[in-house]
Amino acid sequence: MEIVYVYTKKRSEFGRQCNFSDRPAELHVDILPDTSLAANFTVRDPCNVTVQCAEEMSEHEVNTERFESESRGVNHVEGGWPKDLNPEDMEATIRYRKKVEKDEHYQNTIMQIAGLMEHCCKQNNATDIYQEFFEDEDEEVMEESEEQPSAKTINVFRDPNEVKRTATSLSWHPDGNHKLAVAYSSVEFQRAPNDTSFDSYIWDIENPNKPEMTLKPVSPLVCLEYNPKDSHILVGGSYNGQIAYWDTRKGSQPVEMSTIEHSHRDPVYKVIWLQSKTGTDIFSASTDGQVLWWDIRKMSEPTERLVLDPSKKGNLDSALGAVSLEFETTMPTKFMVGTEQGLVVSCNRKAKTPAEKIVCTYSGHHGPIYALQRNPLFPKNFLTVADWTARIWSEDIKESSIMWTKYHMAHLLDGCWSPVRPSVFFTVKMDGTLDVWDILFKQNDPTLSLKVCDEALYSIRVQDNGRFLGCGSQLGTTTLMEISAGLCTLQKNEKALVSEKVQIQHLFERDIYF
Amino acid sequence: STLTPFAEVEDTLKRIQGINGVIGTIVVNAEGIPIKTTLDNSTTVQYAGLLHQLTMKARSTVRDIDPQNDLTFLRIRSKKHEIMVSTDKEYLLIVIQNPAE
Numbered sequence: 001m002e003i004v005y006v007y008t009k010k011r012s013e014f015g016r017q018c019n020f021s022d023r024p025a026e027l028h029v030d031i032l033p034d035t036s037l038a039a040n041f042t043v044r045d046p047c048n049v050t051v052q053c054a055e056e057m058s059e060h061e062v063n064t065e066r067f068e069s070e071s072r073g074v075n076h077v078e079g080g081w082p083k084d085l086n087p088e089d090m091e092a093t094i095r096y097r098k099k100v101e102k103d104e105h106y107q108n109t110i111m112q113i114a115g116l117m118e119h120c121c122k123q124n125n126a127t128d129i130y131q132e133f134f135e136d137e138d139e140e141v142m143e144e145s146e147e148q149p150s151a152k153t154i155n156v157f158r159d160p161n162e163v164k165r166t167a168t169s170l171s172w173h174p175d176g177n178h179k180l181a182v183a184y185s186s187v188e189f190q191r192a193p194n195d196t197s198f199d200s201y202i203w204d205i206e207n208p209n210k211p212e213m214t215l216k217p218v219s220p221l222v223c224l225e226y227n228p229k230d231s232h233i234l235v236g237g238s239y240n241g242q243i244a245y246w247d248t249r250k251g252s253q254p255v256e257m258s259t260i261e262h263s264h265r266d267p268v269y270k271v272i273w274l275q276s277k278t279g280t281d282i283f284s285a286s287t288d289g290q291v292l293w294w295d296i297r298k299m300s301e302p303t304e305r306l307v308l309d310p311s312k313k314g315n316l317d318s319a320l321g322a323v324s325l326e327f328e329t330t331m332p333t334k335f336m337v338g339t340e341q342g343l344v345v346s347c348n349r350k351a352k353t354p355a356e357k358i359v360c361t362y363s364g365h366h367g368p369i370y371a372l373q374r375n376p377l378f379p380k381n382f383l384t385v386a387d388w389t390a391r392i393w394s395e396d397i398k399e400s401s402i403m404w405t406k407y408h409m410a411h412l413l414d415g416c417w418s419p420v421r422p423s424v425f426f427t428v429k430m431d432g433t434l435d436v437w438d439i440l441f442k443q444n445d446p447t448l449s450l451k452v453c454d455e456a457l458y459s460i461r462v463q464d465n466g467r468f469l470g471c472g473s474q475l476g477t478t479t480l481m482e483i484s485a486g487l488c489t490l491q492k493n494e495k496a497l498v499s500e501k502v503q504i505q506h507l508f509e510r511d512i513y514f
Numbered sequence: 515s516t517l518t519p520f521a522e523v524e525d526t527l528k529r530i531q532g533i534n535g536v537i538g539t540i541v542v543n544a545e546g547i548p549i550k551t552t553l554d555n556s557t558t559v560q561y562a563g564l565l566h567q568l569t570m571k572a573r574s575t576v577r578d579i580d581p582q583n584d585l586t587f588l589r590i591r592s593k594k595h596e597i598m599v600s601t602d603k604e605y606l607l608i609v610i611q612n613p614a615e
Contacts, residue, residue, distance in 0.1 A: 080545035107519040113600035114526045121533045124613040
């Protein structure tokens with residue numbers, strides 16, 4: 001049933017002001033009840049009604065503002081001398097002391113408490129009550145318990161700036177692992193507002209409130225690495241292609257930077273310290289298609305240059321852009337480069353001609369290779385993380401990887417092996433999850449999958465002890481996590497089992513292609 | 515013994531200082547004035563101030579639990595050494611010892 005009301009207005013009157021006036025109500029429609037409709041309904045009997053006689057309460061959550069606390073100490077310089085005594089006056093103080101010493105009460109008290117003290121001192125020398133007595137037993141108990149793999153967050157370090165940048169690279173301090181250097185930069189081209197800070201920070205893992213040290217580069221750092229031989233030196237690759245190095249004893253400004261003319265033309269995505277007698281050699285890779293070698297003592301120009309041209313002609317225009325580098329100190333003549341195009345290029349440092357430098361390529365990925373690392377215990381096998389998968393390769397088979405994960409729903413952005421367990425590796429994804437994989441346990445799914453944050457995780461680095469790891473997110477939040485003992489203790493026969501598994505996969509793939 | 519009380523005290527403190535592993539001995543009064551010490555002044559004053567406060571806290575803890583009770587000895591074991599405080603209402607005897615391994 002349609003109810004329509006029509007009013008007319010002459011066209012010549014359009015645009016005139018509205019003159020409102022009152023008029024009595026007009027009845028337009030009167031709809032009477034239709035009793036036949038009642039037949040569609042029945043009376044509900046009984047009715048269930050809930051009634052509660054209780055106080056109404058509501059729940060509220062409040063998050064207080066970040067409380068900045070600082071530790072301060074007070075230095076107590078002099079004891080509580082009596083008012084009439086000048087503490088500077090040596091004679092007066094000595095006289096006072098002598099007076100106390102002659103006091104009978106003092107003498108009696110001291111004799112009493114000294115006796116007790118002597119007893120305890122001698123006791124300390126007799127037995128060490130804090131000695132570990134049942135060390136062996138503890139170990140046995142550990143092996144038997146089958147704990148669920150787990151990881152917990154220990155600390156969260158947030159980018160202190162208003163405009164958050166992505167934590168693109170993490171590096172653990174080489175001695176003791178108490179500090180974490182994080183490089184911050186904005187990965188999206190020209191998306192960052194003009195006043196975005198360029199600073200990167202070194203955090204003390206015990207203090208998430210304030211970074212321990214600030215590094216001030218000329219252009220935001222995309223990658224940052226501690227020198228494994230000298231823990232005061234760090235090298236960073238920046239967004240504008242320059243390389244800079246810092247000495248933490250000398251302050252926030254870089255000690256030296258590479259000259260713009262000889263640096264990369266694109267952001268430097270990875271920089272690695274090489275093994276050398278001087279401990280000052282590094283090499284860097286960038287999407288401009290070059291891999292450059294530097295000696296940090298002389299940053300005016302690189303010591304060597306390699307163009308990643310797969311046709312081996314050294315042509316920069318057809319070069320592949322590099323996004324990751326790999327170097328193992330146990331194999332110093334070889335290194336690998338992960339490219340934007342999805343190829344892994346294996347190179348030989350010692351080759352005489354540039355053409356011979358590029359040895360071979362491994363194909364299989366569909367997108368830039370964000371992470372590339374050899375297995376610490378089985379260096380012939382390496383892990384690549386790109387597109388939606390992580391793959392494990394055997395050096396000898398170039399056409400395909402020997403093991404790979406399923407295709408995930410989100411891109412994988414970084415990954416690394418566990419330094420202590422050859423079968424464990426970690427990956428982080430664009431949806432903010434961290435996955436821990438154990439190739440002996442399950443190949444299709446991660447052994448442990450955790451949602452660390454809501455934004456993408458861009459970087460991950462595991463400490464040398466394999467127990468702690470840091471992962472950096474798109475909003476500059478670095479999360480320090482501790483994984484359960486089971487995931488970082490070498491299991492019985494693990495090396496042999498991994499070796500066997502890798503061998504089987506290797507033979508399987510090889511047989512497909514040969 | 516035939517020694518005067520003064521000498522006895524001296525003797526006892528010397529003996530404690532001579533025990534294997536003892537790094538320093540300090541006697542402090544309730545005001546925080548070091549009466550006798552084998553360490554340098556700034557270290558002594560630091561130990562005296564800090565341990566006096568800790569001892570007061572420990573004593574009040576013991577007495578809160580049981581008013582009849584009182585603190586007699588406090589031992590702080592750290593990674594590097596052990597700090598022992600023997601207390602009385604008015605004086606503190608502090609000994610830092612590195613126990614023989």
